[in-house]
Amino acid sequence: MPPKKAPAQVSPDRASNDRVDVRGPIPGPKGARIVEEDTRLMMTGTKIAPLAVERASGVWVTDVDGNRLLDFTSGVGVLNAGYSHPAVVRAVQEQAEKLMHFAGADYYYESQNRLAERLTELTPGKFEKKVFFTNSGTESVEAAVKIAKWQNSRPIVVGLLGGFHGRSMGALTVTASKPSQRRRFDAFAGGGHHIPPPYCYRCPYHLEYPSCDLYCAKILKELYFETSIPPQDVAAFVAEPVLGEGGYVVPPKGWHQAIKSILDENGILFIDDEVQAGFGRTGKWFAVEHHGIIPDIVTAAKSLGGGLPLGAVVFRKELDFTYPGAHSSTFSGNLVSVAAGLATLDVIERERLLDAATARGAHLIARLKELQQKHPVIGDVRGLGLMIATEFVEADGKRTPAVARRDRILKEALTRGLILLPCGKSSIRYIPPLVVTDEELDQGIDILDQAIRAA
Numbered sequence: 001m002p003p004k005k006a007p008a009q010v011s012p013d014r015a016s017n018d019r020v021d022v023r024g025p026i027p028g029p030k031g032a033r034i035v036e037e038d039t040r041l042m043m044t045g046t047k048i049a050p051l052a053v054e055r056a057s058g059v060w061v062t063d064v065d066g067n068r069l070l071d072f073t074s075g076v077g078v079l080n081a082g083y084s085h086p087a088v089v090r091a092v093q094e095q096a097e098k099l100m101h102f103a104g105a106d107y108y109y110e111s112q113n114r115l116a117e118r119l120t121e122l123t124p125g126k127f128e129k130k131v132f133f134t135n136s137g138t139e140s141v142e143a144a145v146k147i148a149k150w151q152n153s154r155p156i157v158v159g160l161l162g163g164f165h166g167r168s169m170g171a172l173t174v175t176a177s178k179p180s181q182r183r184r185f186d187a188f189a190g191g192g193h194h195i196p197p198p199y200c201y202r203c204p205y206h207l208e209y210p211s212c213d214l215y216c217a218k219i220l221k222e223l224y225f226e227t228s229i230p231p232q233d234v235a236a237f238v239a240e241p242v243l244g245e246g247g248y249v250v251p252p253k254g255w256h257q258a259i260k261s262i263l264d265e266n267g268i269l270f271i272d273d274e275v276q277a278g279f280g281r282t283g284k285w286f287a288v289e290h291h292g293i294i295p296d297i298v299t300a301a302k303s304l305g306g307g308l309p310l311g312a313v314v315f316r317k318e319l320d321f322t323y324p325g326a327h328s329s330t331f332s333g334n335l336v337s338v339a340a341g342l343a344t345l346d347v348i349e350r351e352r353l354l355d356a357a358t359a360r361g362a363h364l365i366a367r368l369k370e371l372q373q374k375h376p377v378i379g380d381v382r383g384l385g386l387m388i389a390t391e392f393v394e395a396d397g398k399r400t401p402a403v404a405r406r407d408r409i410l411k412e413a414l415t416r417g418l419i420l421l422p423c424g425k426s427s428i429r430y431i432p433p434l435v436v437t438d439e440e441l442d443q444g445i446d447i448l449d450q451a452i453r454a455a
């Protein structure tokens, strides 16, 4: 279907004539000091570039040395409504002045009910649902896995190789996008099994869609359930609607339906992990809507809180615990985060950011395909809405992942004022805030073009 026409000016509060302004090296002197201190003081985590940000608005970020950069990461998938959206900031300020915390897990907040109600309406499926609020994507997946295992007393969850669902022990049972995530922890992340991903550009079986007849879905029943995974012991199958950290892999048409029918035959729940793809990123509220199935449990976080820590699990009502105490958390549904969440959903609706994601996404995909014609190092351009990636390959005709070159491109882009994130083995993802304009996308593409040449 051709993309619906989005409003010409999607975010009237923002000027669209902003330009990247890099005044010196990144990091500059202030940034370098912060990076040095951080390296000394902070646990080794997942730092990716020496960038220390001071303020941001819309899609524009100013670092501590005064450089003005264009952000195509949305703060790692969080700021779908743009940085410092005035409506979200106002909601946070108003709530913070009234009451910040009174343990929403243990007492009652009207605003939690309002947000829960919105989520039960927005998530796919016209059946009664319940909600648990969390503070992160990991916690949402953790809760979803517990709900599924508790409900059917089955010990196993199955995920996809390449899938990322967080790093706490329960979530780690299904996370499998890099060995570093599981190293030394594998023994504790019990009850997780994985099958190869539906990754057409690098089909694990060297088949072609559609003549493959979706072997990558059928293999769950025809091989795994016949050999290593007893289906009667499987509580849930967990998948991202678009593999995120695993490389922005979009499953082929029909894959979700084929998997879901195998799960239904065996009484296995489907957990749809929308932590990265949710809330308009792909042009729908939830990316699974592109795939035409109804999940039993949806996990969300990142963009829900508009910049504050907020996640949620939304599930069929009948999966609820039958007694108190099986799961809870002190900060579950913190009042300020919930206010930010309600305001963020309002902005997404009012500014028609689903339509904007579809229209801007079509523009960005077209521009990236133009770049692909110029630079054969871009092997694949793929995505849904404004959840887009390019996969970089060597010029050897064998699609060898160009990992070092991808990393150089990221550095060259940052030096020129464009913030990008990697994903998969040799891909770069493009996930600007949904309020981005075509002009801003074009500015980013010009910088990317220069960065690829330089690398």
Ligand SMILES: Cc1ncc(COP(=O)(O)O)c(C=O)c1O
Binding pocket: 135, 136, 137, 138, 139, 141, 164, 165, 166, 167, 240, 244, 245, 273, 274, 275, 276, 277, 301, 302
């Ligand atoms: C699909 C998915 N699930 C879960 C997580 C974990 O979320 P968090 O980092 O908020 O714990 C992520 C984080 O990138 C994610 O992309």
